[in-house]
Amino acid sequence: MANRTDPAAKSIHGTNPQNLVEKIVRSKIYQNTYWKDQCFGLTAETLVDRAMEIDHLGGTFGGNRKPTPFVCLLMKMLQIQPEKDIVVEFIKNDEYKLWCCSLVFCCRWWFQLPRYVRILGAFYLRLTGTDVDIYRYLEPLYNDYRKLRRKLADGQFTLTHVDEVIDELLTKDYSCDIALPRIKKRWTLEQIGSLDPRKSVLEDDFEEEEEKEENDQLEEGLEDVEKDYYHGRSPTRERDRDRRRDIHRPRDRDYDRDYDRERGRGRERDRDRDRDRDRERDRDRDRDRDRDRYRLREEKEYGRDREREREREGRERDRRDRGRGRRRSRSRSRSRSRDRKDRLEPKKKKEKKDDGTDHPDPEIAEANRLRASLGLKPLKF
Numbered sequence: 503m504a505n506r507t508d509p510a511a512k513s514i515h516g517t518n519p520q521n522l523v524e525k526i527v528r529s530k531i532y533q534n535t536y537w538k539d540q541c542f543g544l545t546a547e548t549l550v551d552r553a554m555e556i557d558h559l560g561g562t563f564g565g566n567r568k569p570t571p572f573v574c575l576l577m578k579m580l581q582i583q584p585e586k587d588i589v590v591e592f593i594k595n596d597e598y599k600l601w602c603c604s605l606v607f608c609c610r611w612w613f614q615l616p617r618y619v620r621i622l623g624a625f626y627l628r629l630t631g632t633d634v635d636i637y638r639y640l641e642p643l644y645n646d647y648r649k650l651r652r653k654l655a656d657g658q659f660t661l662t663h664v665d666e667v668i669d670e671l672l673t674k675d676y677s678c679d680i681a682l683p684r685i686k687k688r689w690t691l692e693q694i695g696s697l698d699p700r701k702s703v704l705e706d707d708f709e710e711e712e713e714k715e716e717n718d719q720l721e722e723g724l725e726d727v728e729k730d731y732y733h734g735r736s737p738t739r740e741r742d743r744d745r746r747r748d749i750h751r752p753r754d755r756d757y758d759r760d761y762d763r764e765r766g767r768g769r770e771r772d773r774d775r776d777r778d779r780d781r782e783r784d785r786d787r788d789r790d791r792d793r794d795r796y797r798l799r800e801e802k803e804y805g806r807d808r809e810r811e812r813e814r815e816g817r818e819r820d821r822r823d824r825g826r827g828r829r830r831s832r833s834r835s836r837s838r839s840r841d842r843k844d845r846l847e848p849k850k851k852k853e854k855k856d857d858g859t860d861h862p863d864p865e866i867a868e869a870n871r872l873r874a875s876l877g878l879k880p881l882k883f
Contacts, residue, residue: 505532511583514630515683519580522629523680528577530562530569537574546584549575553592556618559667560653561679570653572622573678579626589631592623593639617648621667625678628671633685634696636672641700643668693769 507520514522523531531537540552552575559572624640631639646664653659670677672685691697858870858880870880 506581508582511581514580519583519630520577522580522683523573523577526567527562527569527573527679530567531574531577534569534574536571537569537577540571541574541578544578544582546582546588549578549582549584550619553619553622554616556616556622558651558653558659559618559621559678561655561677563653563655563657570678572618573680575622576625576629576678576680579622580629583630589623589627590639592619593627593643617646617650617664620646621650621664624668624671628682629680633691636685637688637691637697640668640672689769 507518511519513519520528544552552571556571556575558570560570561573562569620643624643627639628636644665646668648664650662650664650667651659652662667677671682675682675684688697688700692699859867859874861867861870866881873880
């Protein structure tokens with residue numbers, strides 16, 4: 503029963519408030535002696551007494567990851583879920599200021615809250631509050647430069663400051679071994695009009711330094727202007743001051759909203775321009791990649807066509823060579839047969855001419871045939 507959430511508590515970020523702390527750290531807190539002895543039965547009224555006794559902050563430490571009293575009290579606040587007014591009073595009140603809390607704590611008057619109570623309230627608001635409330639109540643704590651003792655994981659203590667812890671809560675994802683919920687960026691909330699532009703307390707100091715520099719420059723060579731300047735009658739000084747006021751501290755809320763709206767539009771235009779430039783760059787890259795692929799495909803096809811042409815030419819060359827060889831062999835055989843005929847034909851003619859059988863006179867030709875059959879020489883007339 504002691505570890506259960508208050509039945510009247512509301513869900514935070516869609517879950518049980520105690521689930522904002524990891525299960526391992528939560529189990530370590532439930533087993534801790536400080537949680538069992540000092541945090542048992544605490545209410546929103548008696549929680550302040552325990553919070554004022556804290557002398558350091560931190561998450562878990564040592565080999566067995568023992569939780570600090572700061573984390574135990576933070577877990578108790580998540581369990582009982584105090585009202586928003588109490589948490590805001592934790593954050594707003596200073597160590598050196600006395601305050602009356604009759605409306606909050608039922609007839610409890612004049613408390614003096616130390617700096618660790620402020621950090622406890624700021625941490626709880628960072629876990630459970632909305633984005634606008636977180637920036638609205640935590641950013642003023644940037645002006646608190648008081649020292650804090652922080653316990654590290656090895657059990658050693660280190661020195662830090664309130665503004666450093668607040669910056670960690672607004673910019674980091676983890677603090678004191680607890681995962682912080684994600685919040686929107688400040689410029690996004692300014693763009694939609696949920697927050698006003700932040701005003702730094704250092705602007706007045708910067709203006710004073712600029713005025714001192716102007717005074718030093720005027721003291722060197724402008725004696726006449728120096729008198730008017732010290733009496734507040736310098737036209738350049740008034741004009742520069744009005745210009746700085748118009749730039750840094752708008753006097754009209756409507757003008758401030760218009761200025762933020764125009765600045766948001768300018769950011770949107772720059773963002774759209776960058777997006778279009780990226781798209782054109784991606785388009786050109788894709789076009790170059792397609793062109794290279796098409797060129798490689800053409801080169802491959804061209805090489806294949808060249809190989810095919812070379813093979814075709816080689817086949818035609820071989821075919822022509824074979825045809826030439828055949829024709830040469832045929833011509834050689836024909837020439838050989840022709841030579842053979844030429845060699846044989848003259849012998850036949852000579853034989854015919856030597857026999858005398860082809861004599862124009864038939865009687866002589868007949869006589870020569872008879873002589874040839876007898877083996878005699880033909881007659882010659």
